[in-house]
Amino acid sequence: MKLLGSLTSPFVRKVRVVLAEKKLDYRLETVDVWGDRATIALVNPLGKVPCLVLDDGSALVDSRVIVEYLDTLSPVGRLIPSLGRERAEVRSWEAMADGVLDAAVLARMEYAFSGRTELQRSPAWVERQLGKVWAGLDAMSLGLGEKTYFAGNGIHISLADIAVGCCLAWLRFRFPELDWAGRYPQLAQLLDRLEARPSFAATQPQG
Known part of the structure; x- marks a missing residue:
């Protein structure tokens, strides 16, 4: 592949x-x-x-x-439950993390896109998108609570954690001024746990 x-x-x-x-x-x-x-x-x-x-x-x-x-290609480390509510829960947290990223990318592109002049840029649009980012982080923080991981009993990593971890790391990479880790220490701890894994350590954002 x-x-x-x-x-x-x-x-x-x-x-x-x-x-x-x-x-x-x-x-x-x-x-x-x-x-x-x-x-x-x-x-x-x-x-x-x-x-x-x-x-x-x-x-x-x-x-x-x-x-x-x-x-589906390998039984090693199954990341998405096959059936029922737990599957829906994992996919919902993935969608939440992706939605936060969609809003953050729109906010960043409002100022980073070279096709816009300064007069064409909209601070109100950026504020609206960052409002979605904070709302999504609020939801993720509440959903994680005191658990180690998102899904089920919180013992095993799932796609939910991977999606949220990639989201949090990108926010730290592109929006260091947001300091989401100071507001959501349990999400910061989750990212620390994830980035200790070889899969995260080997894929740090670059550029």
């Missing part, structure tokens, strides 16, 4: 962590979706990463689709 992605994307990192946790072999091909859109568009018309190219040349897009597929 070949994974098209970047070293900064938290969505790509989520896939890379899952690949490592599942002990699956793959090749990472870094792609600049801004400067080399034509390359990624050959396999994903949306021009977005991550994109997983399978052995037969077909491609899977969207991190949530990709990680669900990867979890």
Whole structure:
């Protein structure tokens, strides 16, 4: 398998962590979706990463689709429960983490996108998106509570923790001024536990 992605994307990192946790072999091909859109568009018309190219040349897009597929390839370290409420819980926390990232990316791009002039940038839009970030962090902090991990009895790592961990690490990487760790110490402790794992240690955002 070949994974098209970047070293900064938290969505790509989520896939890379899952690949490592599942002990699956793959090749990472870094792609600049801004400067080399034509390359990624050959396999994903949306021009977005991550994109997983399978052995037969077909491609899977969207991190949530990709990680669900990867979890079926090996019984090692099952990350998504197969049935019932616990499965829905894990996927819901993944969606929450991804939603926080979507809002944070929109906030960052309002100022980082070179196609906008200063007069075109909207502080009100950034404030709205960061409001979503804080609301999502509130929910994640409440959901984790005093547990070690999110799902079930909180003993075993799941996709929920991986998604939340990638989200928190990216916020720390791109928005250090938010200091979410000071407000949510239990989330900071979760990230510390995750980043002690080889899968997280080997996929730190770069760039």
